[in-house]
Amino acid sequence: MRLRGVGRRYGLGGPWVLRGVDLEVPPGSLTRIQGRNGSGKSTLLRLLAGIDAPSAGRITGRPPTAYVPERFPAELPFSALGYLTHLGRIHGLPRAVAARGAGEWLERFGADGYAGTPLAELSKGTSQKIAVAQALLAAPGLLVLDEAWTGLDQAARGVLDTAVAERVADGGAVVFVDHDPRRLAGVADRVLRVTETRLEPVGDAVRPPVDGTVRPRADGAVRPPVAQGGPAVGPRVRVEAEGAPGAGPPGGLPGAVVREGGSAHQRAGAGSAGRGVRLTVEVGVADSDGLLRTLLTADPPWHIRAVTAIDDNDTQEPAQGAKEKA
Numbered sequence: 001m002r003l004r005g006v007g008r009r010y011g012l013g014g015p016w017v018l019r020g021v022d023l024e025v026p027p028g029s030l031t032r033i034q035g036r037n038g039s040g041k042s043t044l045l046r047l048l049a050g051i052d053a054p055s056a057g058r059i060t061g062r063p064p065t066a067y068v069p070e071r072f073p074a075e076l077p078f079s080a081l082g083y084l085t086h087l088g089r090i091h092g093l094p095r096a097v098a099a100r101g102a103g104e105w106l107e108r109f110g111a112d113g114y115a116g117t118p119l120a121e122l123s124k125g126t127s128q129k130i131a132v133a134q135a136l137l138a139a140p141g142l143l144v145l146d147e148a149w150t151g152l153d154q155a156a157r158g159v160l161d162t163a164v165a166e167r168v169a170d171g172g173a174v175v176f177v178d179h180d181p182r183r184l185a186g187v188a189d190r191v192l193r194v195t196e197t198r199l200e201p202v203g204d205a206v207r208p209p210v211d212g213t214v215r216p217r218a219d220g221a222v223r224p225p226v227a228q229g230g231p232a233v234g235p236r237v238r239v240e241a242e243g244a245p246g247a248g249p250p251g252g253l254p255g256a257v258v259r260e261g262g263s264a265h266q267r268a269g270a271g272s273a274g275r276g277v278r279l280t281v282e283v284g285v286a287d288s289d290g291l292l293r294t295l296l297t298a299d300p301p302w303h304i305r306a307v308t309a310i311d312d313n314d315t316q317e318p319a320q321g322a323k324e325k326a
């Protein structure tokens with residue numbers, strides 16, 4: 001997708017918000033847009049998403065696109081499931097596929113208990129999960145996220161981080177705005193700033209240091225890292241990933257591998273023709289971006305299956321795969 005000399009102003013003779021913007025958004029790219037309040041970030045995202053037209057210039061080659069707006073129109077007369085199914089249909093999915101996808105995304109965001117609830121009765125957080133799920137449903141070629149993490153709980157933010165990484169790994173393009181500078185830091189391969197109607201590159205994307213704390217045990221499993229003088233503290237997440245058959249955890253992996261082994265398919269005797277090995281890693285929230293980045297940029301990359309918040313009392317025992325290896 002390409003923007004050539006794109007400009008936008010509101011109203012005839014109004015001031016230019018954007019002017020002369022040239023931009024390419026290649027498949028498989030992740031682009032962060034920055035800028036001060038009112039600089040024109042949302043204006044740019046609306047142009048990219050195709051819900052607003054440029055006042056000057058041209059936009060060509062837009063793939064099927066989904067958009068999470070800054071404000072979600074929660075007063076629509078649908079249940080959560082009905083709305084997502086409806087949106088899936090609009091994105092071109094057959095009804096049964098749309099309904100199944102809608103249910104799966106509700107579950108992934110931990111909102112399946114609200115499937116039948118009218119949108120107008122949802123809490124802000126659940127409403128935002130629906131706003132995000134509608135965009136992810138049809139696996140769009142371009143995903144445009146305007147502060148989409150705002151209002152989500154921690155686990156749901158992790159689910160969205162993962163969904164973004166999956167989209168990019170699958171060759172989709174993602175463009176996002178978020179007030180948290182750490183959001184997807186080290187994963188975004190391009191940072192651009194809207195300033196004085198222009199779009200300018202912001203140095204190289206920041207890549208945080210990878211602080212590996214992988215601690216192998218005799219049985220091949222690894223326990224969560226233990227802080228000096230006591231147990232690990234602070235919120236943690238559990239990342240479940242699937243790698244190529246025979247792959248081991250990438251070097252310098254942040255966090256602790258608590259489960260590692262062949263897939264059920266392989267254990268059933270399918271050998272290396274099976275899907276791949278499973279890996280479960282627990283990590284502090286601050287290092288979760290680094291963990292996802294390490295897994296997704298490994299060669300070959302790992303497929304992220306799930307990211308979930310860890311309950312304080314919930315520490316995984318070494319799993320079947322790890323025990324089998326012992």
Ligand SMILES: Nc1ncnc2c1ncn2[C@@H]1O[C@H](COP(=O)(O)OP(=O)(O)OP(=O)(O)O)[C@@H](O)[C@H]1O
Nearest residue numbers: 010011017035036037038039040041042043044070
């Ligand atoms: N529909 C509209 N009609 C008139 N002016 C608009 C409209 N939408 C945005 N603007 C103006 O365009 C400018 C850029 O707004 P925009 O919302 O794109 O900025 P932003 O960088 O996303 O801001 P924020 O960080 O506060 O969300 C602002 O001056 C805003 O008032």
